[in-house]
Amino acid sequence: MRRFSEALLPVNPVAGVDETWSAAERLAHYNCPGFSVCVIEDGEVADAAGFGVKTPGGDAVEADTVFAGASISKPLAAVLALQLVDRGEVSLDAPINTYLKSWRLPENDLTRQVPVTLRHLLSHRAGTTVHGFGAYPHEKPAPSLLDVLNGTPPSPTPAVVVDKLPGTSVRYSGGGTSIVQLLLEDLTGQPFAALAQERLFSPLGMTRTTFEQPLPERLRPFAATGHHPDGSAVAGRYTFTPQLAAGGVYTTAPDYARFMIACRKAWLGEPNPLLSRDIAREMMTRQGGGQFGLGWEVFGDGASARFGHGGSNEGYQCNTVCGLEKGWGGVVLTNSLSGLILYYEVLNGLARAFDWDGYLRAPRQIRALSPEEQARYVGRYRITAGIDAPHIDIWSENGELHSHIVGLILPPRPIYMDENGRFFSQQTPGESRIEYGPDGRAQRLIAYAEGETELLRAERVEEGA
Numbered sequence: 212m213r214r215f216s217e218a219l220l221p222v223n224p225v226a227g228v229d230e231t232w233s234a235a236e237r238l239a240h241y242n243c244p245g246f247s248v249c250v251i252e253d254g255e256v257a258d259a260a261g262f263g264v265k266t267p268g269g270d271a272v273e274a275d276t277v278f279a280g281a282s283i284s285k286p287l288a289a290v291l292a293l294q295l296v297d298r299g300e301v302s303l304d305a306p307i308n309t310y311l312k313s314w315r316l317p318e319n320d321l322t323r324q325v326p327v328t329l330r331h332l333l334s335h336r337a338g339t340t341v342h343g344f345g346a347y348p349h350e351k352p353a354p355s356l357l358d359v360l361n362g363t364p365p366s367p368t369p370a371v372v373v374d375k376l377p378g379t380s381v382r383y384s385g386g387g388t389s390i391v392q393l394l395l396e397d398l399t400g401q402p403f404a405a406l407a408q409e410r411l412f413s414p415l416g417m418t419r420t421t422f423e424q425p426l427p428e429r430l431r432p433f434a435a436t437g438h439h440p441d442g443s444a445v446a447g448r449y450t451f452t453p454q455l456a457a458g459g460v461y462t463t464a465p466d467y468a469r470f471m472i473a474c475r476k477a478w479l480g481e482p483n484p485l486l487s488r489d490i491a492r493e494m495m496t497r498q499g500g501g502q503f504g505l506g507w508e509v510f511g512d513g514a515s516a517r518f519g520h521g522g523s524n525e526g527y528q529c530n531t532v533c534g535l536e537k538g539w540g541g542v543v544l545t546n547s548l549s550g551l552i553l554y555y556e557v558l559n560g561l562a563r564a565f566d567w568d569g570y571l572r573a574p575r576q577i578r579a580l581s582p583e584e585q586a587r588y589v590g591r592y593r594i595t596a597g598i599d600a601p602h603i604d605i606w607s608e609n610g611e612l613h614s615h616i617v618g619l620i621l622p623p624r625p626i627y628m629d630e631n632g633r634f635f636s637q638q639t640p641g642e643s644r645i646e647y648g649p650d651g652r653a654q655r656l657i658a659y660a661e662g663e664t665e666l667l668r669a670e671r672v673e674e675g676a
Contacts, residue, residue, distance in 0.1 A: 212248070212250075212258055212260040214564045215248075215250075215560045215561050215563075215564035215565070216233060216234040216260075216262065216560075217231075217233050217234075218231040218232075218233075218560050218563065218564065219231060219232045219233070219234060219236075219237050219556040219557055219559065219560040220556060220559035220560050220562075220563060220571075221556065221559070221637060222552065222555040222556060222559070222636075222637055222638060222639060222640055223572060223575060223635050223636070223637055223640060224571075224572065224573075224574040224575070225574060225575055225576075225577060226574040226575060226576045226577075227574075228574075231560075232556070234246075234262045234263075234557070235262070235263075237553055237556055237557075238262065238263045238553070241547070241549040241550065241552065241553050242440060242441070242442050242547065242549055243263070243438070243545055243546070243547040243549045243550045243553055244263050244264050244265065244266055244267055244272075244435070244436075244438055244442070244546055244547060245261065245262055245263025245264050245265060245271075245272035245276075245435060245545070245546055246261070246262055246263060246272065246543060246544060246545040246546070246550060246553065246554070246557065247259070247260070247261045247262075247272050247273070247274060247275075247276050247278065247435075247463065247464040247543075247544045248260060248261075248262070248464055248541060248542065248543050248544075248557060248561070249274070249463075249464035249465045249467070249468040249541065249542045250540075250541050250561060250565060251468050251471065251472060251533055251538065251539060251540035251541060251542075252538070252539060252565060253538050253539075254472060254475060254476070254538030255472065255538075256465055256468050256469065256472070257565075259274035259275070259464055259465045259468075260274050261273040261274050261276055265434070265435040265436055265546065266435070266436040266438070266444060266448075266546075267442060269436070272435060272546070274463075274464065274465060275419060275433065275463045275464075275465060275466075276433060276434065276435050276463060276544075277419050277426075277430050277433045277434040277435065277461050277462065277463055278434070278435050278461070278462065278463070278464075278527055278529065278544035278545070278546060279426075279437060279449065279450045279452070279460075279461055279522075279524050279526065279527040280458075280460040280461065280462045280467065280522050280527075280529055280544070281450075281452070281458045281460075281522030281523050281524035281527060281528075281529065282343070282385070282457070282458050282520060282521060282522040282523060282524075283460065283462070283467060283520050283521070283522040283529060283531055284388075284422070284455065284456060284457060284458050284459055284460040284522070285385075285388050285456070285457065285458075285506055285520060286470075286474070286506040286507050286520050287407060287411060287422075287456075287460060287470065288388055288391050288392060288395070288403075288407075288456035288457075288506070289333050289391070289494070289505055289506020289507070290411065290470075290474065290485055290486065290494075290506065291395055291406060291407060291410060291411065292329060292333065292391050292394065292395060292506075293333075293486055293490050293491075293493075293494055293505060293506070294410060294485070294486065295394075295395070295398060295399075296329070296490055297486055297487050297490045300398060301329060301394070301398070302328075302329070303328060303329050303330040303333075303493070303505075304328050304329075304330055305328060305329075306326035306327065306328060307326070307327050307328055307329055307331075307332065307390060307394065308326070308327075310394055310397065310398060311390075311393060311394060311397055312397040312398075313357065313393065313396075313397055314357055314360055314361070314393060316339075316371075316372075316373065316390060317370075317372055317373075319372070319373060321338060321373050321374070321375065321376050321377065322373050322377065324376060325376055325377040325378050325379075326377070327339070327373060327377045327390075328377075329391070329394070330498065330505065331377050331378055331387075332384075332387045332388070332390055332391050333391065333503075333505040333506050334381070334498035334499065334501065334503040334504065334505055335381050335382060335383050335384055335387065335501070335503050336377065336378050336379070336380065336381055336382075336498060336499055336501065336503075337373065337377050337378075337384065337387045337390075338373045338374060338375030338376060338377045338378075338379070338382065339371055339372070339373055339382075339384040339386045339387035339390065340369070340370075340371055340372050340373075340374055340384065340386050340599070341368050341369065341371050341384060341385055341386030341389075341599075342382075342383055342384060342385060342386075342598065342599035342600070343383075343385045343457070343458065343523075344359075344367070344368060344385055344452060344454040344457060344458055345367075345452075345524065345525055346445065346446075346450040346451055346452060346524060346525035346526070347367065347451045347452060347453055348446070348451070349425060349446065349447040349451050351365055352365055353365070353424070353451075353453040354366040354367075354453055354454075356389065356392060356393055356396070356403075356454075357393075359371070359386075359389050359453075359454055360386075360389055360390065360393065368386070371384075371386035371387070371389060371390065378499065380501075380596040380597070381499075381501035381502070381503060381596065381597055381665075382596065382597065382598065382599055383597075383598055383599065384599070385454060385457035385458060386457075388456050388457040389454055389456060389457055391456055392455060392456035392457075395456075403422060403455050403456060404421065404422035404423050404424075404455060404459075407422050408421070408422075411470065411485070412466075414484035414485075415466075415469045415470055415473055415484065415485075416469060417462065417466040417467075417469055417470065418466070419433060419461075419462070419463045419466055420460065420461065420462040420463065420466045420467070421460070421461050421462075422455045422456075422459050422460055422461075423461075424451060424452055424453050424455060424459050425447070425449065425451045426449040426451075426461055430461060431449070433463075434449060434461070435527075435544075435546035436448045436449065436526070436546060437449060437450050437524075437525060437526020437527050437546055437547070438526055438546055438547040438548070438549075439525075439526065439547070439548055440547065440548050440549045442547075444526075445525050445526035449461075449526075450524050450525045450526050450527060452524060458522070458524055462544075463544070464542040464543070464544050465542075467531060467542045467544075468540070468541075468542045471518075471519075471531060471533045471540060471542070472533070473485050474486070474491065474494070474495075474507070474518070474533075475518075475533055475535060475538065477490075477491035477494075478491040478492060478494070478495050478535060493505060494506060494507065495507065495509055495516075495518055495535060496509070497509050497664070500664075500665065501664070501665065502660050502664045502665070502666060504518065506520075507519065507520055508520055508521075508660075510660055510664060511569060513536070514534075514536050514537060514568055514569055515534070515568065515569025515570070516534070516535045516536060517532050517533060517534045517535060517540070517570070518532075518533055518535060519531045519532035519533060519540075521554075523551065523620055525548070526546065526547065526548060527544070527545065527546055527547070527548075527550070528545045528547070528548060528549075528550035528551045528553075528554060529542070529543060529544040529545060529550070529554060530542075530543050530554040530555070530558060531543070532558060532570070534567065534568070534569075534570070537567070537568050539565060539566075539567045539568070539570075540567075541557075541558055541561045543557045543558060548620065551620060551621065551638075552637075552638050552639075555638075555639070555640060558570075559571060572640060575627075575629040575630065575635060576629060576630040577627045577628070577629065578627075578628045578629060578630060578632075580612065580628055582607070582610075585607045585612055586607070587647075587651060587652045587653055588605050588612060588634075588645070588652075588653045589605055589606055589607055589612075590604075590605060590652070590653070590671055590672070591603070591604050591605075591671070591672045592604075592605070592653075592655075592656050592669035592670060592671050592672065593669060593670050593671075593672050594616075594667055594668070594669045595668050595669060595670055596665075596667060596668045597658070597665070597666050597667025597668060598616075598619070598666075598667050599618075600616050600617060600618040600619055601617055601618060602616075602617055602669065602672065603615070603616050603617075603656065603669050604617065605626070611625045611626075611627075612625065612626050612627075612634075613625055613626065614626045614634075614636070621638060621639070624636050624637070624638045625637070626643075629642070632644075632645065633645070634656075640660070641658050641659060641660050641666055642658070642659055643656050643657065643658045643659070644656075644657045644659065645657075648671070652671070653671065654670070654671050655668065655669065655670055655671070656668070656669045
């Protein structure tokens with residue numbers, strides 16, 4: 212791992228700037244205590260290691276240290292649901308209420324036009340509400356799954372409902388994934404955590420992975436404490452997420468890599484304990500033009516095609532990627548909210564060190580903008596598709612444009628225009644295309660991951676509107 216750990220790379224490289232850092236330097240820079248990483252080569256676990264500490268002054272992070280995985284739970288839940296499809300017990304395209312027993316998704320004019328299906332839910336195209344859940348206080352009674360879906364106490368979030376026409380656009384929804392959890396429990400008669408243990412973790416040898424919440428005592432000696440950006444530990448040391456399918460997994464980097472490898476083997480049609488080739492091919496196909504397949508995010512095409520998913524929760528940040536054709540990849544788990552940018556730099560370092568074909572982004576030229584040009588972009592933009600957040604603000608500060616998506620974890624950040632007239636930042640790998648109004652000002656922002664895979668859209672809000 213040494214060739215990677217001394218050469219972490221920027222999220223988006225800038226032409227003419229050859230900048231690298233060591234793992235130790237970036238842990239210090241982000242005030243992140245530690246991270247664990249696993250490398251996949253030729254479709255198998257190749258190496259794994261830990262960097263930093265489980266908590267300041269504590270034990271070192273090891274290769275098999277346990278972290279909260281947050282939303283990397285969702286592909287696990289998706290595979291469990293797709294196993295039912297494989298068995299002929301569920302159709303991807305039948306109304307989800309056909310199968311639900313203990314609760315039904317409330318009908319309205321939108322669902323009567325287009326009934327919500329499992330395909331919609333797994334690709335975040337169901338129009339369901341409740342983006343995410345976050346951590347839950349350890350000292351309070353945990354909400355049941357029905358509490359979460361109905362929005363009744365002690366659930367901290369409102370009821371899960373449909374307020375956009377299903378199938379028309381992507382809107383990330385942990386609420387939708389909670390419906391998938393109910394589907395699994397209703398049809399199998401098993402608690403979700405036990406089902407995952409039986410059908411995923413045991414067959415794959417994921418010995419330090421669990422959906423039990425709070426984190427079981429047997430795994431606490433191996434677990435990294437979660438931390439806030441100021442370096443303080445989260446309450447109770449380990450985040451508590453009772454909304455299991457949407458964000459409740461605890462895992463290790465090698466364990467999760469084993470799951471990704473099995474998903475790829477299914478896609479290849481190789482022997483695996485998870486899925487048939489046909490349903491795995493559906494899983495890895497982007498649905499309706501968005502970035503999501505069924506459970507996984509899917510980017511690129513041909514030799515550069517890859518799947519993965521990120522996770523964000525109080526005290527932990529993580530990301531995962533695996534090349535479909537080439538079989539390279541990595542899992543990065545961090546124990547701080549500030550690991551949100553660090554994991555991109557770690558993955559870039561892995562990509563260079565292990566020759567991940569088609570992964571690294573080409574360096575960009577920064578185009579200088581005069582104050583008059585910057586004024587064309589300053590304003591508020593209402594988010595209309597992609598994520599459940601109200602708006603993006605853009606303003607000028609110290610001669611640079613800055614942006615902030617209200618309601619997301621990322622702090623305000625400088626943004627730059629490249630030689631193609633697109634905005635990018637040094638905090639996330641995406642970019643934004645601008646559409647202009649008759650007055651020459653930016654009217655619409657369309658954010659992409661790569662290959663024109665759309666992430667979100669936002670429209671300018673006129674003053675006084």
